């Protein structure tokens with residue numbers, strides 16, 4: 001991994017190679033250390049995607065971040081998790097790319113509606129029976145390899161993330177890596193939403209990826225809900 | 233339906249519970265015709281398996297008739313007579329496709345519980361605690377069988393249940409124990425534990441080409457069964473030192489392979505045995521590794537230890553120096569049922585082996601508690617108990 005990012009860093013300094021550099025960083029786990037400790041994931045992903053709509057978002061983001069830092073609310077929840085799935089990258093990419101499929105294995109999501117190939121609307125279950133909603137945009141989309149997204153301005157929960165599909169060695173399928181960042185809003189609701197992914201966000205994302213794997217490999221998600229039990 | 237529910241150490245009760253339902257498209261519902269208590273059920277009965285919850289239906293060695301199938305079940309139909317693997321495998325993950333069924337990635341909804349203790353989750357097992365999936369077990373009138381196309385093996389009519397039932401668990405466990413020994417011409421295989429799994433391991437060792445097989449136990453009836461059923465030579469470790477005797481019996485070399493068919497509740501002798509019992513009782517050690525230690529010392533240099541007895545957590549005072557300096561190979565794991573079941577069914581149908589010989593006791597399901605007591609204390613020459621719903 002380190003050598004991958006090293007190669008990227010030593011290449012030329014054109015804008016294209018800047019994108020390449022982020023791409024190679026995202027390729028390794030160094031990405032989380034570099035990208036998430038020092039800047040927001042959104043910043044990294046936007047730098048990677050570059051241009052247009054996304055650039056606008058990037059400048060907005062810095063304002064949001066400054067404001068959050070000023071009021072001590074910059075408590076972003078950052079998670080990174082990888083799972084290997086015994087299926088081809090294109091099959092996994094196709095399933096994930098239709099975000100409406102995600103609630104099938106992501107328990108915190110209630111519903112996702114896809115408007116077009118960039119924009120979608122997400123509704124998540126927040127604690128205490130509440131729900132939170134936001135629009136999200138696809139930032140970068142490389143077929144069978146990589147999808148990154150970020151919430152639009154004014155989201156209840158400012159969030160961004162990416163999923164990357166890499167061929168695993170020796171017919172072991174595809175390595176699926178997910179990195180997500182959530183910036184809960186302030187106030188009482190914020191405190192509740194901070195727990196959108198429970199007490200242990202890594203565990204939650206890990207469980208969701210495990211369910212994704214079950215669904216893709218085995219065709220169903222293992223369960224014991226609804227089976228008989230004695231009561232004494 | 234009636235089912236045997238666990239409520240704590242030495243406390244199992246026959247209760248009336250709802251019938252199981254199809255919960256996933258690859259499920260089948262089985263009407264159980266026979267089930268049997270396995271040695272590893274005793275670890276549950278004795279309260280040593282963590283993540284059991286009061287009310288859990290136990291039992292994992294069983295057979296019966298398919299009465300309902302989910303929409304994605306392709307190989308089975310209502311009315312099929314089947315023996316079911318105690319291990320649940322999805323058939324599609326890397327491990328299932330490489331015949332390592334008990335390592336399945338997708339059959340355990342509670343794999344996260346094992347992540348912390350074991351690093352990775354393993355397959356689900358029927359009636360075998362929540363860490364192993366929390367699946368309702370088979371000491372009941374009906375059971376739900378997930379991924380039924382892979383776990384349920386069709387068997388012909390006209391052969392009594394007793395001949396086929398051990399293919400569910402005890403026979404493949406013993407067979408895998410022998411298979412992992414990579415038996416070469418001239419090999420002598422020692423098997424610790426002359427219960428059903430040990431007996432099948434001994435028979436299997438011969439089937440796989442062992443020159444001699446030695447069974448080790450302390451219960452005279454079980455040693456007798458090892459001689460009768462498995463044609464093994466035997467050692468009663470309470471009467472003579474097993475390690476020294478094995479050396480003498482093997483020309484001073486030691487057994488080429490040693491199979492542990494006992495596991496975490498081994499009975500030790502002397503100080504070591506007392507030490508383990510005391511530590512396990514106060515929960516300073518989860519498992520009693522007496523057999524494991526003895527095998528590590530007794531095995532010949534460069535030999536193989538094949539561990540089929542169940543271990544759950546931590547063991548203490550392991551003679552690692554012996555294992556390392558003697559260059560031993562360790563192989564172990566919950567059995568890969570689906571890998572072996574068709575082959576073993578073949579042996580039974582060809583008459584090469586009659587597994588029904590291990591059954592000494594028969595009880596209706598309602599008397600499961602009595603079955604557990606007799607089996608646990610090896611009363612009345614008990615080797616294996618058949619339960620009939």
Ligand SMILES: [Zn+2]
Nearest residue numbers: 270271272401
């Ligand atoms: Zn068993």
Ligand SMILES: [Zn+2]
Nearest residue numbers: 322325328336
């Ligand atoms: Zn599997």
